Amino acid sequence: MFWLMKSEPSELSIDDLAGLPGQRIGWFGVRNYQARNFMMQDMKIGEQAYFYHSSCAVPGIYGIVEICSAAYPDPTQFERASEYFDAAATAEKPRWFQVDVRFVRKTRPIPIDELRGKSRLASMLVLQRGNRLSITPVTTAQWNFIAKLM
DNA sequence: GCCAACGTTGGC
DNA sequence: GCCAACGTTGGC
Numbered sequence: 001m002f003w004l005m006k007s008e009p010s011e012l013s014i015d016d017l018a019g020l021p022g023q024r025i026g027w028f029g030v031r032n033y034q035a036r037n038f039m040m041q042d043m044k045i046g047e048q049a050y051f052y053h054s055s056c057a058v059p060g061i062y063g064i065v066e067i068c069s070a071a072y073p074d075p076t077q078f079e080r081a082s083e084y085f086d087a088a089a090t091a092e093k094p095r096w097f098q099v100d101v102r103f104v105r106k107t108r109p110i111p112i113d114e115l116r117g118k119s120r121l122a123s124m125l126v127l128q129r130g131n132r133l134s135i136t137p138v139t140t141a142q143w144n145f146i147a148k149l150m
Numbered sequence: 151g152c153c154a155a156c157g158t159t160g161g162c
Numbered sequence: 163g164c165c166a167a168c169g170t171t172g173g174c
Contacts (some may be wrong), residue, residue: 006172032157055172112173130155132171 003049004126006103006134014051014062017103024100027083028074031096035135039099040071042137048104050128050138053107058124060111061146069100103118104142107150120145 005027007013014112030036044067051063073094076084089095115121125136138146 010170034157059173130171132156135172 001044001047002138003038003043003047003067004052004124004136004138005049006052006054007124008037008055008069009053010056014053017051017063017065018106021103024068026074026075026096026100029100030074030098031084031086032116032132032134035133036097037076038135038137039139040054041095043067043071043099045070048143049101050143058111060109060113060115062109063106063111064104064128066104067099068102070080071097071099074098110146110149114140115146 003033011029012025027039030039031073032135041043047067049065049067050061051065051091053059054063067085073091074096076082077086077089077094078091079085084096115124116127120131124138124142125131
């Protein structure tokens with residue numbers, strides 16, 4: 001499968017990733033069950049994701065990352081000082097999971113405006129009204145269509 | 151900063 | 163199990 005993963009550039013930007021070539025980066029902080037379940041149930045090592053910047057001047061796709069681990073417990077849920085701490089999570093029964101990703105490449109920025117302008121992408125989840133999921137599946141057709149825009 | 155949309159919480 | 167209230171997301 002293919003994916004789209006959102007990040008606020010103030011948290012983790014494409015340039016942050018580009019500065020860590022070949023390194024595994026834990027995708028911590030997902031606190032939504034649907035997004036978590038995608039990581040736990042559907043993501044496979046080696047799959048690729050479009051890296052998307054949200055909550056910024058030009059929201060859109062800025063690069064590609066690759067999934068390089070299975071899902072494992074997100075350590076920040078156990079860290080009392082973390083904004084992601086979850087008092088209900090225990091080592092025996094972790095609630096939140098993450099995967100590792102690695103930087104593949106930067107792409108030209110493809111703004112959400114441009115994506116919205118393509119009728120072939122009309123059903124893309126990230127473009128749907130009210131969408132808030134930070135991890136969404138991308139169909140092969142959508143992936144290939146966007147790849148040609150790059 | 152605004153606000154629509156959505157997920158979660160908690161009283162009943 | 164319903165649903166109102168609340169907090170968060172994220173484009174604009």
